[in-house]
Structure formats: structure tokens, C-alpha cells
């Protein structure tokens with residue numbers, strides 16, 4: 475039987491209508507990933523991706539091989555862990571981020587401190603690409619083959635092609651990054667479904683409408699399935715927050731810390747945050763689907779000095795040579811500390827030190 479024929483029934487999730495508010499949107503390039511199949515296409519796209527990653531640090535991908543019906547189906551599936559699993563069962567499958575430094579299972583609401591005593595109203599359900607690593611709620615179990623197919627699509631049809639473009643941009647052999655992002659290798663690359671719930675006026679006031687503080691992602695590449703509720707903003711190199719516009723069936727791509735470290739600061743881990751949506755969307759919950767990619771756990775996050783581009787433009791080192799963390803050390807430090815540790819306030823920025831590196835949280 476094909477996957478199509480065995481598809482279990484899942485309640486349909488209806489996306490809220492797009493906002494008609496006039497927002498200050500970021501102008502981001504759109505990469506037609508179908509062009510990446512030819513060497514000439516890759517050279518053309520590598521230029522665009524390099525330009526995006528050295529400037530705003532975000533871009534869109536279209537024609538990634540997932541038709542709109544399948545995107546619709548993945549959002550139906552993404553909604554299940556939040557709306558179709560009873561609360562007590564959610565507790566049973568809560569993750570142990572602080573103890574293990576690993577995102578697997580639920581991050582339940584109110585786990586993070588945002589500001590002035592207000593805690594978050596965000597739920598995640600995180601699933602390792604090896605879906606057998608952990609047990610799953612009953613309603614999720616029949617969906618695991620499709621979730622695994624989703625992970626594979628992201629890994630081989632989106633992540634690897636993008637990693638090839640980023641290697642070309644550094645004049646490195648095309649598979650330099652692909653070789654350290656094995657699907658079967660030991661590492662934490664995972665699928666995340668995420669739901670944001672509207673908050674009280676008091677919570678909005680006390681946090682300046684910030685739902686998820688400004689941060690960089692800690693992995694190499696983040697793949698976000700575009701959805702219509704406007705709330706995601708990026709910090710531009712000029713220091714302004716700009717909104718991310720929804721494009722049907724597009725992906726929003728950005729680099730995280732690990733890519734910034736490997737590329738000696740050439741590819742930027744752009745700061746982004748999530749804020750209260752505009753008035754016409756404030757009554758809705760906001761559902762997200764992501765693939766968070768990391769290099770294999772044993773990779774040292776040191777700049778790829780052999781890159782002729784880096785030799786030319788110079789390298790920004792974040793660590794002394796002997797203190798460079800591996801991917802595993804970095805992700806565990808960032809995961810266990812996030813939203814839990816005491817932060818030092820410095821105006822709009824709060825700081826903490828993880829593995830000897832200053833990590834900033836932006837309001």
C-alpha cells in the first residue's frame with residue numbers, strides 16, 4: 475500500500491485569513507529551488523542565497539517539491555498534538571529540556587519567562603527525525619509515517635540543496651555541509667509543530683507585545699512553513715524590526731549560530747522574534763511547522779578556514795581554538811538554558827554566557 479492509501483483520518487485545520495493590515499514587511503529574495511537540479515542553476519541560486527545570508531539572513535524558497543495539498547495535510551497533522559491530545563496525556567509526554575538539553579516531546583505553556591513575571595503561551599511538540607527515539611501520544615502515533623516522510627522531504631529536498639548552495643557561496647566542494655548533516659548520523663535535527671495562543675491584555679502590556687523574545691536559532695538551518703498569521707519579525711542590519719510576509723506554500727529559511735560559526739561569521743544568524751499579530755488576526759491561534767537542522771553532533775563548530783572566500787573577506791572567530799564547542803555541546807547548552815537562566819539586563823538586551831559565548835536576548 476502507498477502512504478496515500480493508508481492515510482489515517484485527521485480533523486481538518488483551517489488557516490486564519492491573511493492580515494490586510496499595512497505592515498512594514500522585509501523585502502526578501504525568493505529562491506526557486508527547482509533550479510538547483512543543474513550545475514548552472516546552482517551557481518545562479520548560490521549568488522542569491524549568499525547575498526541573502528550575508529545581509530538580512532532570511533529568504534523564501536518556492537518550488538521545493540511539496541504541493542499545496544501536502545502542505546495543507548502537514549498543518550492538519552501539526553494541529554493534532556495541541557487540539558487532539560488530552561491535557562493529562564500532554565503532561566506525560568513533556569520534554570526534559572533543562573535536564574537533558576534536548577528538545578523532544580512537548581514544551582508546554584508557561585515554561586519560559588518572557589518579561590515582568592509573564593510566562594509564555596506557546597506549545598511545541600518536537601519530534602526527532604528518528605521518530606522511534608521516544609514514545610508519542612496516542613493520537614500522534616498513526617501519523618508517524620507521514621511525519622517521518624515530512625522530515626525526509628525537508629532533509630533531502632530542502633536542507634541538502636540549500637547546504638550545497640551555501641558551500642558554493644564559500645567556494646568549497648559542494649557537499650562540504652551536506653557531509654556533516656547526515657540523516658542517519660547522530661544528531662538532533664528535528665521536526666517541530668508549534669502553537670501560539672492569544673494572551674490577556676495584561677500579559678501583552680507587561681511584555682510590550684513580545685511573544686517570543688528576539689533570538690538566534692542555535693542550529694545550522696531553520697526551515698519554516700509559511701503560515702498566514704503575521705507575527706514573525708527579523709532585526710535588519712540597520713537595527714529595525716521588519717515583519718515576515720506570508721507566501722502560500724513557501725518556506726522561510728534562516729541560518730542559526732552553528733552556520734554562523736562554521737562560516738566564520740560570513741553567513742549571519744539573524745535575530746528574529748514573534749510579537750502579537752495585527753488587530754485583524756488577534757483572535758486566532760497561530761500554528762507553525764518547522765524543521766530545525768543541526769550538523770552531526772560530533773562536528774566542531776570552527777570556521778572552515780579552507781574557504782577561499784573566507785581567506786579573502788576575513789574570519790570572525792567566536793571561540794578560541796581549544797574552546798570551540800561541538801554541535802552537541804552548543805545545542806545542549808542553549809537548550810537547557812533557554813528561558814530558564816538568570817539574565818543580565820542591559821537596556822533592550824539581556825545577556826547570558828553559554829559555553830563561554832555571550833548569548834543575547836532582544837526585547
Ligand SMILES: O=C(O)CCC(=O)C(=O)O
Nearest residue numbers: 668691698706746748762
Ligand atoms: O513562530 C515563528 O514564526 C518563529 C519561531 C521561532 O523563531 C523559533 O521557534 O525559533
Ligand SMILES: [Fe+2]
Nearest residue numbers: 689690691746
Ligand atoms: Fe527562531
